[in-house]
Amino acid sequence: MRWSNFFLFTSKEEPSDAVSPSHRLLLRAGFISQVSSGIYEILPAGFKVLKKVEKVIREEMERIGCQELLLTVLNPKELWEETGRWEAYGKELFKLKDRNGREFCLGPTHEEEITDLFRKFVRSYRSLPLYLYQVQVKFRDEKRPRFGLIRAREFIMKDAYSFDRDEGEALKSYKTFKEAYERIFKRLGLETYCVEASVGQIGGKFSNEFIAPTPFGEAHFVLCKSCGYTANSEIVPLKRGELEGEEEKPLKLVETPNTRTIKELSQFLGVKEEKILKALLYIHKGEPYLILIRGDREVDEKKVEAFFGDEDFHLASEEEVREILNTEKGFVGIFNLPKNVKVVWDNSTYGKKNLVVALNKVGYHYINVNPGRDFNYGQFADLCKVEEGDPCPKCGKPLQLKRGLELGHIFLLGDRYSKAMGALISDERGKEVPVYMGCYGIGVSRILSALVEQNYDERGIRWNYKVNPxxxxxxxxxxxxxxxxxxxxxxxxxxxxxxxxxxxxxxxxxxxxxxxxxxxxxxxxxxxxxxxxxxxxxxxxxxxxxxxxxxxxxxxxxxxxxxxxxx
RNA sequence: CGGGGUGUAGCUCAGGUGGUAGAGCGUCGGCUUUGGGAGCCGAAGGUCGGGGGUUCGAGUCCCCCCACCCCGACCA
CATH class of the missing domain: 3.40.50.800 (Anticodon-binding domain)
Incomplete structure (x- = not known):
């Protein structure tokens, strides 16, 4: 190709809308062009890179016997209603109607469609295992698209699905895909970690994410240098601590004007933030819950979601705090609580002595509050956001906290979809059982960003020898x-x-x-x-x-x- | 979904107190130059995000809307 005739237009100027290195450089170097928030055109140079990425992925998929097909962008509502995800997927689902008023969504993922396809044709365990995949454009109406291709609303994904007769076979398939993924990222020249993850919206038994470390990733994960444990930070369990040996001081009510934040309160009283009992009022399905956590820690709402079992909760507003507790933010505590408020103790609160606790009265706090003497614990839960240095759940050594880009996510689905949709197979004895599934995604377009994030300098991009325009x-x-x-x-x-x-x-x-x-x-x-x-x-x-x-x-x-x- | 910011030429931006729109880069033509975004001459290119209002007159003031970017995912 001669550059004089190649559709590649670079820019000297820094694009004003771009912040992350990959976003800036892909725009400046003429690889992508923005159409709307989170929607990008991939220009010829970018497309050539994309094709090379896809080639590696295809080769590794074919190698494990995974067959390529092409599912559809437009999915009928009925299919998604079978699994309950038409509602459950929420606002991220792009929905539209045809001229007759029939409803569709733009596929954000394709478990429903592939399961439907499977049940239309496959009847017997003899056809298994079966692996299918596609490279397809997907749509998700993200709350907040950002960083160019990193979090886009329209993006290219490779998604594969495995079908097995039982859990044991499915686990073998899972392992096969996991190994294929490791080969793919290695061949692409990307540094990635395979971490334990939560199943989230897709559902299933368990999952692993492949994360490429970069400062501009959306995924937070932990790494234990000592034992090698890696996991998405939202699923890292944090246990209760030990009972403090401190001498119990006498309970005292003190005036604490204008202490709306933990920081202000800590400075005003001259106590450490960890000695303050932070109380957060959440509303779950209309019911008030008071979540208690150590003052220096934060609630991980992903853990709260796991605790409640759904996403239908939010932190109470000023008005709700006033209405339910008759107090104001900054003075919410465990004393003088209305009976209808349920209390949940985060593990971090256990064993702390001589605490500062609010009593739902504006301008006052108790100091030197002690468990057993001044209050009793109730239900405990793990709701605390993991931080750098927290103990590894496997070996207890301090964890490292990192940021990265989630490039791949693999799930052992089990029978969640096959059961709901009636994708049954006959086993050796002629008995009909739901097929056992797995699904395996790779963010193909996002890989372009990851490659740039991991290989650039002040002058521009540095493509490697395998994946380049x-x-x-x-x-x-x-x-x-x-x-x-x-x-x-x-x-x-x-x-x-x-x-x-x-x-x-x-x-x-x-x-x-x-x-x-x-x-x-x-x-x-x-x-x-x-x-x-x-x-x-x-x-x-x-x-x-x-x-x-x-x-x-x-x-x-x-x-x-x-x-x-x-x- | 909240909060903040920005919308003026293809790009990056400038346009006190209202008076009819500019620069640099890029593009096109010409000259010069040819190992790190060079120089000179000339030209084209604008619904000033959209709508409404105030005014003799609005890029500028007021109201509404839209788009895009950033932060947080609300930390009491």
Whole structure:
């Protein structure tokens, strides 16, 4: 491809709307273009990268016997009602109607459709195991799209589904996919962690996420350097602590004006935040719950969701606090509670002595409140957000907290969908049983962002040798010099014939301009023809990925490039 | 869903107190230049996010709406 005719337009200016490195660079380098919030066009250079990513994924899917098909974007409401997800999926589901008023959604994932397809054709355990996958555009009306391709509303995903006769077989399939995923990310040149995760919206028995560490990811996960435990932070269990040995001081009521936050209260009283009993009023399905947690810790609402069993809860507003507790935020506590308010103690509160506790009276707190003497514990739960340094649930050593991009998520679904939708198979004895399923997703378009997030510098993107828009860029530094242009063309033709994926910068631009562009776009190898070539007939090969430079004779070029690309 | 911010040329932005729209970059034509986004001359390019209002007159003041970006997922 000649750059003079290639649809690749770079920009010198920093896009004002972009913050994360991948978003900025993919825009500037002309790989993507925004249409609407969370909706992007993937331009030819980006598309070429995408195709190379897909190729790796397809090869690994085929290798484990997974067959490609293409499901639909438009899914009828009836299908989603069978599993209850038409309502349960909530506002993230894009819904629309056809001319006759029939309702559809734009598929955010395809468990319903694949299960429907399975039950239409497969009857016997003899057809199993069966693995199917597709690479398809998906739609999710995200609460908050951000960072370009990282959290988009329209995106490309590879989703695979396994069908087995029982749990034991399904576990084998799960392992097969997990290993395939490890190979995929390795081949793509991405650093990823496979972590334990929650099943969330998809449901099922258990799941693992593949997370690429980057500062701009949406996933928070923990890592134990000591025993190797990794997990999404929202599922890391935190246990109760020990009873403190401190001497119990006398209970006292003190005036605490204008202490609306834990920080203010802590400063006003001169006590540590962890000695304050923080009380948060939540409303679940119209019922008030008072969640108690240590003052220095925060509630993890994902854990609250797991506790309640659904998403139908929210933190009480000022008005609700006034109405239910007859007090104001900042003075919510366990004393003088109306009977209808249920109390839940987070594990972090256990064993603390000489606490500061509010009594639902504006402007006052008790100090030196002690368990057993001044109050009794009730129901305990694990609702606390994990923090750096919290103990590893496996070995007790301090955990590291990291941020990353969730690139893959695999689930052992069990019979959640097959049971609801009647996807039954006959076993050896002729008995009909629900098929045992697994599903396996990879965020394909998001991988572009992850690759950039993990490989860029101040000058631009650094694509690796395997996944890139082109393998080689030929730069002719002066296209008005006929001899130089002729030589460049000859090399360009040769490399094409030898099977290289090559872009030829034949634009009538100055050298500096071309180098800056090349750095930005990030093609891993480039062959430069300029003064050195004219004087010494030496080609300069620049390695953008490894940031090196070589002088190569023309007759050695093909072998040289091939060797680098293979390394 | 809250909170904050921004919408003016393709991009990045400037346009006190209201007076009929500008720069740099990019694009097009020309000259010059050819190893790190060079220089000079000329040109094209605008519903000032949209609607309403105030006014003789609105990019600017008032009201409503929309879009996009950021923060939080409400921490008492």
């Amino acid at each position: 082109f393998e080689v860029l030929i730069i002719c530094l002066n296209v008005r010099d006929e001899e130089l242009l002729k030589s460049s063309l000859r090399i360009y033709q040769r490399l094409k014939e030898e099977g290289f994926d090559v872009l030829f910068d034949d634009r009538d631009e100055r050298a500096g301009f071309k180098f800056k562009d090349a750095d930005l776009v990030g093609i891993p190898l480039r062959v430069v023809l300029g003064k050195k070539y004219k004087e010494k007939k030496l080609l300069e090969v620049q390695d953008r990925y490894r940031d090196r430079s070589y002088e190569v004779k023309e007759e050695n070029l093909v072998k040289f490039l091939r060797d680098v690309l293979k390394s």
